[in-house]
Amino acid sequence: MPELRIVDEALWEAVKARQAAIDHPAATAExxxxxSKQRPRYLxxxxxxxxxxxxxxxxxxxxxxxxxxxxxxxxxxCTNTRTIRRDRLEETxxxxxxxxxxxxxxxxxxxxxxTAEWNxxxxxxxxxGAARQAELGRIRHQIERLVDAIADGTPPAxxxxxxxxxxxxxxxxxxxxx
Numbered sequence: 001m002p003e004l005r006i007v008d009e010a011l012w013e014a015v016k017a018r019q020a021a022i023d024h025p026a027a028t029a030e031x032x033x034x035x036s037k038q039r040p041r042y043l044x045x046x047x048x049x050x051x052x053x054x055x056x057x058x059x060x061x062x063x064x065x066x067x068x069x070x071x072x073x074x075x076x077x078c079t080n081t082r083t084i085r086r087d088r089l090e091e092t093x094x095x096x097x098x099x100x101x102x103x104x105x106x107x108x109x110x111x112x113x114x115t116a117e118w119n120x121x122x123x124x125x126x127x128x129g130a131a132r133q134a135e136l137g138r139i140r141h142q143i144e145r146l147v148d149a150i151a152d153g154t155p156p157a158x159x160x161x162x163x164x165x166x167x168x169x170x171x172x173x174x175x176x177x178x
Contacts, residue, residue: 041059042059042086042090043090044065044089044090044093045058045059048065048089050067050068050069050070050078050080051080052067052070052078052079052080053067053069053070053077053078053080055067055068055069055070055077055078056068056069058071059086060083061083063085063086063087064083064084064085064086065083065084065086065089066080066081066082066083066084067080067081067082136170139166139169139170140170142166143163143166143167143170146159146162146163146166147163
């Protein structure tokens with residue numbers, strides 16, 4: 001209803017064109033530079049967590065990082081109001097990596113521990129896969145027995161429910177039998 005408009009048609013169309021350009025930047029003539037959207041601005045952006053609530057740490061002023069949860073949701077969500085200067089944080093972490101992690105003995109221990117944990121996780125995954133395969137084999141065997149029972153003259157209505165349940169277990173994405 002044109003009489004209810006609060007902006008004229010030309011302004012409306014200009015705003016819609018601008019929104020489309022923002023929503024679909026590929027449609028604009030000048031694509032955004034590759035690095036402008038791919039990398040965080042600061043070295044540890046997105047990598048820090050609050051030690052109190054587990055929420056993210058983010059830039060809260062020109063030079064400080066702090067708990068986003070405490071800042072945005074208040075003291076009922078997190079009581080951690082401490083901040084850290086970006087330059088101090090980067091210096092501390094990089095010095096720690098340089099001085100401690102690069103020590104050959106510590107690095108050797110890290111590699112040993114990492115390898116043991118990786119192997120444990122891979123073993124767990126393999127055991128879980130084997131258990132699933134064994135369960136699938138049991139279900140398929142039960143399905144075969146029920147089909148054989150129907151072929152031997154057992155009324156299908158008496159085994160149909162069990163057969164449908166087993167079929168859904170053996171292939172969860174398949175349609176149920178009728």
